[in-house]
Amino acid sequence: MYPRAFHYHRAGSLQEAVTMLSQLGDDAKLLAGGQSLIPLMKLRFANPAHLVDLNFVSGTSYIKEENGSLLFGPLTRHAEIENSALAAKIPILHDCAAGIADVQVRNRGTIGGSLAEADPSGDWAVVLMTLSTDVRCLGRNGQRTVALNSFIKDAYTTELAHDELVSEVTVKMPPKGSGGAYLAFKRAAPVYPTASAAVQLTMEGDTCKDAAIALGCVGLTAIKATDAEAALRGKAVTEKSVAAAVEAARTVADPQPDMRGSADYKRTLVGALVKRAIAAAVRRARGEQVEVNHLYA
Amino acid sequence: MNQPADEKNWVGKALPRKEENRLLRGRGRFSDDVKLRDMLYLRFVRSPYAHARIVSVDISAAEALPGVVCALTGAEVVAQTQPFIEIGPDPFAKIKDYPLAVSKVRYQGEPVAAVVAQSAALADDAAELVQIEYDALDPVIDAEDALLNKSVLHDEAGTNQVWNGVFEYGEVEKAFKEAAHIVSIDRMHFHRFSSTPLENNVVIGCWDPKDERIYYECNNSFPSFAIQFLAAHLQVHIDRIRVETSDIGGSFGIKITSYPQMAICALASKKAGGRPVKWVETRSEHITSSAHGNERTFRDTRIALDKNGVITAITSRHIDDCGAYPRYEPLGCVIWSQVFAGVYRFKNARIDFSQAVTNKCPVGPNRGYSRMQHLWFLERVVDICAHELGIPPDEMRLRNYIRPEEFPYTTPNGCVYDSGNYPKMLQLAKQRIGWDEWKKKQAAARKEGRLVGIGIGTTLDSGTNNFGQSQIVNPGLPYSGNSQGANCKLDIYGEVVVAVGSCPQGQGHETTAAQVVADVLNIHPDLVTVRTGFDTERNVHTGFSGTYASQFAVSGLSAVHGAAQKLKAEMKRLGAFVLQTKENDIEFGTGAQGPELRAKSTSKSINYWGLANLVNANSAALPEELYEVTLNCRYIWRAPFKVPDKQRKYGNLTLTYASQLHIAVVEVERDTFIPRILDYVAVDDCGTVINPPIVEGQVYGATAHGIGAALMENCVYDAVGNMLTSTFSDYTPITAMNMPKVKYDHIETPSPHSYSGAKGMGEGGAAPVHTISAALQDALFAEGVFIDDSFNNADSLFRALVAKEISQVGKLVKVEKR
Numbered sequence A: 001m002y003p004r005a006f007h008y009h010r011a012g013s014l015q016e017a018v019t020m021l022s023q024l025g026d027d028a029k030l031l032a033g034g035q036s037l038i039p040l041m042k043l044r045f046a047n048p049a050h051l052v053d054l055n056f057v058s059g060t061s062y063i064k065e066e067n068g069s070l071l072f073g074p075l076t077r078h079a080e081i082e083n084s085a086l087a088a089k090i091p092i093l094h095d096c097a098a099g100i101a102d103v104q105v106r107n108r109g110t111i112g113g114s115l116a117e118a119d120p121s122g123d124w125a126v127v128l129m130t131l132s133t134d135v136r137c138l139g140r141n142g143q144r145t146v147a148l149n150s151f152i153k154d155a156y157t158t159e160l161a162h163d164e165l166v167s168e169v170t171v172k173m174p175p176k177g178s179g180g181a182y183l184a185f186k187r188a189a190p191v192y193p194t195a196s197a198a199v200q201l202t203m204e205g206d207t208c209k210d211a212a213i214a215l216g217c218v219g220l221t222a223i224k225a226t227d228a229e230a231a232l233r234g235k236a237v238t239e240k241s242v243a244a245a246v247e248a249a250r251t252v253a254d255p256q257p258d259m260r261g262s263a264d265y266k267r268t269l270v271g272a273l274v275k276r277a278i279a280a281a282v283r284r285a286r287g288e289q290v291e292v293n294h295l296y297a
Numbered sequence B: 001m002n003q004p005a006d007e008k009n010w011v012g013k014a015l016p017r018k019e020e021n022r023l024l025r026g027r028g029r030f031s032d033d034v035k036l037r038d039m040l041y042l043r044f045v046r047s048p049y050a051h052a053r054i055v056s057v058d059i060s061a062a063e064a065l066p067g068v069v070c071a072l073t074g075a076e077v078v079a080q081t082q083p084f085i086e087i088g089p090d091p092f093a094k095i096k097d098y099p100l101a102v103s104k105v106r107y108q109g110e111p112v113a114a115v116v117a118q119s120a121a122l123a124d125d126a127a128e129l130v131q132i133e134y135d136a137l138d139p140v141i142d143a144e145d146a147l148l149n150k151s152v153l154h155d156e157a158g159t160n161q162v163w164n165g166v167f168e169y170g171e172v173e174k175a176f177k178e179a180a181h182i183v184s185i186d187r188m189h190f191h192r193f194s195s196t197p198l199e200n201n202v203v204i205g206c207w208d209p210k211d212e213r214i215y216y217e218c219n220n221s222f223p224s225f226a227i228q229f230l231a232a233h234l235q236v237h238i239d240r241i242r243v244e245t246s247d248i249g250g251s252f253g254i255k256i257t258s259y260p261q262m263a264i265c266a267l268a269s270k271k272a273g274g275r276p277v278k279w280v281e282t283r284s285e286h287i288t289s290s291a292h293g294n295e296r297t298f299r300d301t302r303i304a305l306d307k308n309g310v311i312t313a314i315t316s317r318h319i320d321d322c323g324a325y326p327r328y329e330p331l332g333c334v335i336w337s338q339v340f341a342g343v344y345r346f347k348n349a350r351i352d353f354s355q356a357v358t359n360k361c362p363v364g365p366n367r368g369y370s371r372m373q374h375l376w377f378l379e380r381v382v383d384i385c386a387h388e389l390g391i392p393p394d395e396m397r398l399r400n401y402i403r404p405e406e407f408p409y410t411t412p413n414g415c416v417y418d419s420g421n422y423p424k425m426l427q428l429a430k431q432r433i434g435w436d437e438w439k440k441k442q443a444a445a446r447k448e449g450r451l452v453g454i455g456i457g458t459t460l461d462s463g464t465n466n467f468g469q470s471q472i473v474n475p476g477l478p479y480s481g482n483s484q485g486a487n488c489k490l491d492i493y494g495e496v497v498v499a500v501g502s503c504p505q506g507q508g509h510e511t512t513a514a515q516v517v518a519d520v521l522n523i524h525p526d527l528v529t530v531r532t533g534f535d536t537e538r539n540v541h542t543g544f545s546g547t548y549a550s551q552f553a554v555s556g557l558s559a560v561h562g563a564a565q566k567l568k569a570e571m572k573r574l575g576a577f578v579l580q581t582k583e584n585d586i587e588f589g590t591g592a593q594g595p596e597l598r599a600k601s602t603s604k605s606i607n608y609w610g611l612a613n614l615v616n617a618n619s620a621a622l623p624e625e626l627y628e629v630t631l632n633c634r635y636i637w638r639a640p641f642k643v644p645d646k647q648r649k650y651g652n653l654t655l656t657y658a659s660q661l662h663i664a665v666v667e668v669e670r671d672t673f674i675p676r677i678l679d680y681v682a683v684d685d686c687g688t689v690i691n692p693p694i695v696e697g698q699v700y701g702a703t704a705h706g707i708g709a710a711l712m713e714n715c716v717y718d719a720v721g722n723m724l725t726s727t728f729s730d731y732t733p734i735t736a737m738n739m740p741k742v743k744y745d746h747i748e749t750p751s752p753h754s755y756s757g758a759k760g761m762g763e764g765g766a767a768p769v770h771t772i773s774a775a776l777q778d779a780l781f782a783e784g785v786f787i788d789d790s791f792n793n794a795d796s797l798f799r800a801l802v803a804k805e806i807s808q809v810g811k812l813v814k815v816e817k818r
């Protein structure tokens, strides 16, 4: 399987990449980790005439803490985030990074590419949606900041203009007493999840002060389960409130049947994942060390 | 190299594999590593339809692309070749199977044209330019539907039924009349999957116009079968076809049926003026169009039991689905009967067996070939009867197992099980898994509403086929028995060199063959060079040579042993002459100057170089009566088989019967429906073990394949024949992430039928498929679920347990208690 012939351009800076995109036009695509783009090109589902390679732009792969936020360079690899002590300050980020595909994919794939691809089954958008996340976009007219919720518009569709790129991802540190967990069911390691659930809870004693819940692989984009959040927010986390949150999550899920499972099954599964993720999030909010691993077949 | 002399009995030792040095350091040589001068690259253009008439094929645009050397269509193939040999009888013998589709396509992914270019990327470009017009036909996806012949795949046959035969033994009606209980099962289904070798198919073909020779470098795993098909198809003398294989990254039988692609590479090379043509299969091509394992449906099963739950008779109707072309089939219509009775004692049975073509990928002899489907069927029967009659599954098995004292045991259809001890394996497996503890834990878990099951799977891995069974499917076939060739020589400088007609794919043949020769000559295995990998020009193959069907330990090593003994006899004769002593006084060992022969109780010796030199380079010193000594000894081993009785379908079909007893503890999670393996034990018996780690490795590998098949791997087609699992994202082969910790143990019941007591092994009988089905059955019987399919995943368990759409005991199983 070989891609169709294409021209290869190596960008020296992000700004140069933007210029290249605008000059080369619609037939040009950025190359980050290549873990979405290259398989598509090999299958000849994507046939760009020009590739603009970002991999040689220095200073694009980093994790920093600034003003109460974590900052991620666009080419920060999943593996770097998985292995970063700084990123582990927000445990749900580690759950996500460590559970993407397999080692090879994590070593190449990037957080910027992942958000730009907006795959309905991608993990990052689900998790980052439960945190306060901004996407910095660089275009011909400079930088702009877009909240993640408005950045992803539809399946494989983002707010980015053709000649615009993701230049940074910033995630606000959750407040004290906040804990989160991300859990997916995967049939095999190098496969997108069947369904996934991200839960970030801010607790005060037994009461949930704030809740953010997002569902993955059960809609065209990650779904923010606002009714499920409301079922917990301001309430004690009890069997009853959790059951209400689970039910609300199941209701908002809109899964399609495919080789990963029937729609009914996915709906049931996502409910179970929300329930388990809430339990882990509560414990983490209390400061407990909880290891969260995806479920595999 | 200078190991202590006279070390005895290398067979049985945990000798590290000789091939590890090469393979683990990335120094293996695989077919795709081979690059020949002026080599071209081939890409197939494949059908998007499952069943369609081909209206037109236009290769002109592809051929016009710069860098493209030629393209090939079905019509051109027809003009130059004969259709492939059909193994089955009429009317299917009449079908025309060509390596490119001619007037019709019969499965999605079937090759319709081939393009040949200077690079693989250009070949991909050219493939996009081939214009093919199709006229869609009604697809036939289910084998039972196929038998209704509403849409017929092969007009020449006029039917979709490839084969039908009734296997009946004993007094079936009487047994049912006298039965205390009769259990009936409406339908069960064994799913399609493949064993997914790491390396896909690769062929380099070169048809040299100068001397009309065809050269192949490829990873076909049964080359002597392939050349028989190719010679007849390409109309060349078989001696004109040279096949070489290198290291092979797994086959599991799937690479046996790559001869159509081999044919195309030769024809393409011929059209390209004799330049070598390489085809490297992509993963999606491999999944959609290399070969799948046989799918089988079991209908109208009835089981007669006595009051103690001892099975006295079984009747059933089995329908095998071989995909679009029979190819290696209908051999599978008889191969299963090697294990007709499984590990059980019942004497009366009638199985009505048919096979149908469908618009799906052709099947190939996938690991556990044709027997695993039947063994799964028997294990389901035993289990559901046990549950229905309230007999614990372990007790049920003990009541029905063939007893240790009954070996060698003749089955109702005349197969002779060489040795075995199933109760002992069960006892060992129970002990290793902690059966009593798990029973307690299971009871406690059930109280909490958890769905925990413990399942037993008992399996046979029959090895070293009697090819005479092919005459049961087609009395006109000229095949019977089994054989393998080997050559053992002292080379000019006295090196011991062995060549075998096998093409290993990780089975460690270099190591085990060296162990056998080392024992015969009383030298260290490091001093034995083993040439594996097939090469027709080594002249050590017979019509059955290759690596398949669990037999190397028997057929391959018996051939090696025979050749080594022949060499030893010649060395003795020569040694007696040189050392002026009696042959019986010659001793074999290793001295200061390497391996040598000594005259007993003297200081006289001659090393291997001396012996070899005398024959090869100093022959004037050789007396005439020793001229027949060549130190280059070819030996053909033959299995002691007779042609089976074709009418009665009776006779010994296999030489050795290795067995596996696995126990799994499985929990189906109440909230996610994910089946989790909580504990797993695999107990193996392959007779005398030649190299323990190699055997253990095969057991782990086969166990992984079986677990993958049971829970993860399924070839799914939609109603119009689109294959929905054409990438690893959808066909999810098992990886280390999905493997439970497997406890391994073994017993040894030496085979009386092989010189070393070893039995063939390696297929593992798909033991985990039966075992996991049994554990799921145990977990879910109380919920009214009948495990009627060999494939179960979270989604299907959800549909059985919650939606209650499938697998309901009440609908599928009836019990008549008299």
Ligand SMILES: Cc1cc2nc3c(=O)[nH]c(=O)nc-3n(C[C@H](O)[C@H](O)[C@H](O)COP(=O)(O)OP(=O)(O)OC[C@H]3O[C@@H](n4cnc5c(N)ncnc54)[C@H](O)[C@@H]3O)c2cc1C
Residues within 6 Å of the ligand: A029, A030, A031, A032, A033, A034, A035, A036, A037, A038, A039, A074, A075, A099, A100, A101, A102, A105, A108, A109, A110, A111, A112, A113, A114, A116, A117, A119, A121, A122, A123, A124, A160, A164, A165, A166, A167, A190, A191, A192, A193
């Ligand atoms: C076998 C396999 C399994 C996988 N499983 C998972 C999984 O379970 N979960 C998961 O989340 N992901 C999974 N992935 C995808 C992986 O995470 C990818 O790395 C990710 O989706 C894309 O990131 P990338 O850096 O590889 O982007 P690329 O493939 O290089 O690019 C993807 C797209 O984004 C564009 N792009 C890249 N960078 C930028 C940027 N900075 N600004 C604007 N546009 C940009 C590209 O032009 C392209 O269109 C899997 C991939 C593989 C191969």
